[in-house]
Amino acid sequence: MTPAPEGPAADEGDRHDPHDHHRADLGLPPRRVARRGHHRRGGHRSRSRAGRGLLARRRVFGAAALGPALALGWLLFVSDHTVPQDAHAEDSVERRWAEQAGSGAFLDVVIASGVTLVLLSVLDVDISATGVLTLLVVLALADSAVRYAVVSRRGA
Known part of the structure; x- marks a missing residue:
């Protein structure tokens, strides 16, 4: 390890790099690094x-x-x-459409999860859980949106 500088160099805030022992093996002079908060040429930065x-x-x-x-x-x-509160918000047509779309999408996601689990275990494929769960959430959201659009077109 290189000894710490003495004299005026030590007062300027410079010191030797502690990870610099390879430079001494090659015969090179030690590299000076500034102390935290100090620049090489005088004091703190602006x-x-x-x-x-x-x-x-x-x-x-x-x-x-x-x-x-x-x-x-x-x-x-x-x-x-x-904003006035709707006293019969639970009885709206849109609410029934959303419930139908959600229940159908849930069934689709459960079936898709089971099929995916069987395929992954039979084929012995190693996929990260993050990727599988991301695809599962995307499938659920897309399936719900498509089912809601289909149910609302039928009901309108």
Whole structure:
């Protein structure tokens, strides 16, 4: 291991790289690295330059969080007072269509899961669980959407 620098180099905030023992084996001088928060040529880096990145990150996070925060605020504080509640929401035609589509899609997903399980175990295919579950969710959503569209066309 290379000894720590002495004299004026140690006061400037420079030190030797602890992972630099291979350079000594090759006969090269040790590489100097700056201490955290210090630049090689004198002191700390400019605060305005470091602060710009933090300010930009805060603005991006604020812009990304603004939409969901406004929607949640409207839902909690405004919607109960301005949107009238339907007393017979459970008896609507769209509700029955959604129930029919959901129950049919659930049956399809159960059958598809069983067939996939049999095929994967018989063929001895090794697939990640993340991939299989992702395909299962996509199948369920697509099947529900198609079934809802078909039921609503028949009922209309």
